Amino acid sequence: MNSIHADKPAETVPRSAAPARPPNLLDYDLPALSAYFMELGAAGFRAQQVLHWVHRRGVLEFDEMTNLGKELRSRLRETVCLEPPVPAEVREAEDGVRKWRVSLSDGAVVETVLIPGPARTTLCLSTQAGCPLRCDFCATGRQGFTRNLSVGEIIGQFWLVLRELDAFGRVPGPISNVVMMGMGEPLLNLDAVLSVISLLRDDCFYGLARRRVTLSTAGVVPGIRRLAADRNPLRSCALAVSLHAARNELRDRLVPLNRSYPLERLIPACRDYAQARAGDSVTFEYTMLDGVNDSPRDAREVAELLHGLPAKINLIPFNSFPGAAYRRSPPAVLESFQRVLQRRGYQTTLRRTRGDSIAAACGQLTVASMRREQETIHA
Numbered sequence: 263m264n265s266i267h268a269d270k271p272a273e274t275v276p277r278s279a280a281p282a283r284p285p286n287l288l289d290y291d292l293p294a295l296s297a298y299f300m301e302l303g304a305a306g307f308r309a310q311q312v313l314h315w316v317h318r319r320g321v322l323e324f325d326e327m328t329n330l331g332k333e334l335r336s337r338l339r340e341t342v343c344l345e346p347p348v349p350a351e352v353r354e355a356e357d358g359v360r361k362w363r364v365s366l367s368d369g370a371v372v373e374t375v376l377i378p379g380p381a382r383t384t385l386c387l388s389t390q391a392g393c394p395l396r397c398d399f400c401a402t403g404r405q406g407f408t409r410n411l412s413v414g415e416i417i418g419q420f421w422l423v424l425r426e427l428d429a430f431g432r433v434p435g436p437i438s439n440v441v442m443m444g445m446g447e448p449l450l451n452l453d454a455v456l457s458v459i460s461l462l463r464d465d466c467f468y469g470l471a472r473r474r475v476t477l478s479t480a481g482v483v484p485g486i487r488r489l490a491a492d493r494n495p496l497r498s499c500a501l502a503v504s505l506h507a508a509r510n511e512l513r514d515r516l517v518p519l520n521r522s523y524p525l526e527r528l529i530p531a532c533r534d535y536a537q538a539r540a541g542d543s544v545t546f547e548y549t550m551l552d553g554v555n556d557s558p559r560d561a562r563e564v565a566e567l568l569h570g571l572p573a574k575i576n577l578i579p580f581n582s583f584p585g586a587a588y589r590r591s592p593p594a595v596l597e598s599f600q601r602v603l604q605r606r607g608y609q610t611t612l613r614r615t616r617g618d619s620i621a622a623a624c625g626q627l628t629v630a631s632m633r634r635e636q637e638t639i640h641a
């Protein structure tokens with residue numbers, strides 16, 4: 263969360279310094295904006311009114327916020343701004359999956375993917391520009407890490423897709439589910455992510471039920487423990503853990519974070535999380551890599567590792583990208599892996615691949631765009 267005290271007093275600002283950017287109200291959750299408004303001398307409840315205009319109605323002009331006094335509107339115009347990120351490129355696949363490259367104020371670019379389906383429409387948000395974790399099979403991991411996104415840059419992805427769909431004011435809206443599974447590791451940007459979750463969950467704003475907001479982690483154990491200990495119901499969401507291997511030696515290679523938080527620390531943290539959430543299940547994501555982690559032995563190891571944990575397992579066919587060192591497991595292998603887990607009593611889903619024609623997996627569109635830029639430069 264940006265601090266509202268960040269601006270230095272005028273006399274301490276060097277003469278040559280560029281003017282400070284005014285605070286962006288998209289960076290505030292309700293408690294932070296209420297505190298800010300009280301400092302401005304406005305009643306705290308005005309914060310809820312402003313955020314309702316922005317997040318429920320899609321309004322960015324203070325003059326259109328007609329239930330605010332004239333004086334407050336003019337004070338806001340002078341002291342703050344409302345600037346969502348802007349779409350730089352959008353692509354749509356034949357199956358309806360749409361992917362935006364979203365430009366941030368410093369030129370960083372992240373990706374947001376909309377996945378429509380018969381039962382639900384899911385928006386996949388990025389939480390960091392790039393990612394520091396460098397998972398071996400991930401296009402984003404190859405781009406390196408630029409920085410954490412602010413609250414406004416994360417919730418702004420949701421906001422701009424609603425605007426593109428002309429969906430403000432339609433309740434329930436056309437986006438039924440949110441997953442934080444795009445670029446970045448959400449638990450390495452947890453303060454901002456918790457504020458975003460509270461905006462998504464609050465009935466005054468987007469009003470998504472707890473199970474419709476999913477945070478996906480590669481296994482940052484202190485973050486999982488912090489989520490388990492958080493008692494604020496508005497910051498509660500579903501948890502998904504990217505497992506991809508059930509033995510350390512293989513997981514160390516696929517998910518290098520495993521060297522810091524190996525399975526003997528990760529799985530107990532997941533158990534404690536489920537217990538703290540009254541037995542809620544944890545979803546384990548498992549990307550199926552041909553000949554790497556997709557044998558019957560691998561499936562049995564997954565079943566043993568998760569024994570006694572309320573778990574759902576999502577099997578994900580690998581979405582290849584140029585330069586990838588892995589291939590997608592064949593359909594028969596995927597199915598037999600699933601059967602082993604089902605026979606052991608696990609609820610296991612085999613995810614359909616979507617959006618192949620627009621490189622919809624995390625980081626792929628940015629990689630494709632970087633390649634295009636390089637090709638242009640070298641042409």
Ligand code: SF4
Nearest residue numbers: 393396397400403446
């Ligand atoms: S899979 Fe997720 S955590 Fe791993 S490098 Fe890619 S974005 Fe980061």
